Amino acid sequence: MKKIVLDPPTTKSAQRPFFTINHDMPAAEALVHAIQLMRGIEDTIDEYCCALAGEPGLGMLVNAAHNVQMGRALAEHALKAGQG
Numbered sequence: 001m002k003k004i005v006l007d008p009p010t011t012k013s014a015q016r017p018f019f020t021i022n023h024d025m026p027a028a029e030a031l032v033h034a035i036q037l038m039r040g041i042e043d044t045i046d047e048y049c050c051a052l053a054g055e056p057g058l059g060m061l062v063n064a065a066h067n068v069q070m071g072r073a074l075a076e077h078a079l080k081a082g083q084g
Contacts, residue, residue: 031079038072 021030045065052058 028079028082031075031082035072035075035079038068038075041068042072 042065045061045068049058049061049065052061
């Protein structure tokens, strides 16, 4: 009897990450980049929430926006504390 579906490959292909992080990056510089990323996430969620005002499920987006705001505030605090 012949198989209709082929067996998967026996070896795993090497997965490449979407990004890499330089391990010699100073912590302050990493925090600055993280803060910029969180600002972008916050702006994107805010625009989406404004466009979907009153729609079901909006509370989950508001929660995500709150969490990214808190993360950004914590990262900014850590950055200020490290510079002081």
